[in-house]
Amino acid sequence: MYIESVECPTVEFSGRRFLVQSDETLRAILATSASHALVNRQKSLIDVDGLLGLDATPRVDPACEEQRETKRAIEVVARATVALRDSFDAMRDGNLQLGKLGSVADDLSDRIDASPDIFLKVTRLKTKDEGTYVHSLAVSALMMRLARALDYEESAVHELGVAGLLHDVGKLGIPNEILNKTGVLDLEEKRLIRSHPDVGHRLLKELGKVSELTLDICLYHHETLDGSGYPAGLKAARLTPEIRLATVCDVFEALTSARAYKMPWEARDALKWMFDRGHLFDKKLVLRLASVFS
Ligand SMILES: [Fe+2]
Known part of the structure; x- marks a missing residue:
């Protein structure tokens, strides 16, 4: 998956945009103190929604x-x-x-x-x-x-x-x-x-x-x-x-x-x-x- 940003103090990930290419990198990100990361679906090479167990249907905001x-x-x-x-x-x-x-x-x-x-x-x-x-x-x-x-x-x-x-x-x-x-x-x-x-x-x-x-x-x-x-x-x-x-x-x-x-x-x-x-x-x-x- 393609990461747009990880909000954490770890220099390795913070302020960087990159493609996660191994489980090891994913585990390293999860080990940081970041509470969330921004994933770019279009640039990802895998089914991100499926991987994260998300419904791919865009959520409709009732107010909008x-x-x-x-x-x-x-x-x-x-x-x-x-x-x-x-x-x-x-x-x-x-x-x-x-x-x-x-x-x-x-x-x-x-x-x-x-x-x-x-x-x-x-x-x-x-x-x-x-x-x-x-x-x-x-x-x-x-x-x-x-x-x-x-x-x-x-x-x-x-x-x-x-x-x-x-x-x-x-x-x-x-x-x-x-x-x-x-x-x-x-x-x-x-x-x-x-x-x-x-x-x-x-x-x-x-x-x-x-x-x-x-x-x-x-x-x-x-x-x-x-x-x-x-x-x-x-x-x-x-x-x-x-x-x-x-x-x-x-x-x-x-x-x-x-x-x-x-x-x-x-x-x-x-x-x-x-x-x-x-x-x-x-x-x-x-x-x-x-x-x-x-
Ligand atoms: Fe009338």
Whole structure:
């Protein structure tokens, strides 16, 4: 093996770099008062790890890995935000870029699978102006993660990801001042906000090419099991598992995000709050979502 340094007072070894060529030299080094020596694996002519009984797999420092994953998530979220804004702009001109949205969904899926906690932490860095875009991509990622946990086929996971990206497209026409308003909304502002499922659904229908699943999720993601939601006041029997899944992810994302008018909730508080409201949300889905974060 090739020694880069031996930290000991023995002149024979200290401050020297050399190739150990015999057991005798190795024994002489071990006999010094050195507590450690630096071995150069590349320059060694033998399997140093095997000799020393070490695992050759590089050890992953969890802190470094977290930093790297955070960086990857920041890059993907930033790219996805720009791509989603571009796609929404194109929709205003009558172009639906389904392929582009699909790629965005795939990128998000990779990152939330790598670390749901880091991914969501990164989406919390959104600015007010990016609110709807980042909310949509966070909901999309959560929907894909939850669908995968429920063993949906990959094609269905992908479709749900695209539906998540488009579910709030109807908010495009609502001024940010209203979306971010800190005070109480007046009747007209409330009506405008509650119109976004219908507006989005109409837009997507006009564009064509959008799946029934995406249209349903856009129109019904604010419905609740007891019929107290909007716009149609549908009850449980009319709400498909996919619509319920979108609702659970949408509400969880909204609760755990900071908004101009509220502080973010901890994930466990949001999940408990939702679980305690089984008349509104599908408890089984809330529990399964909780398992993603445990
Ligand atoms: Fe919405």
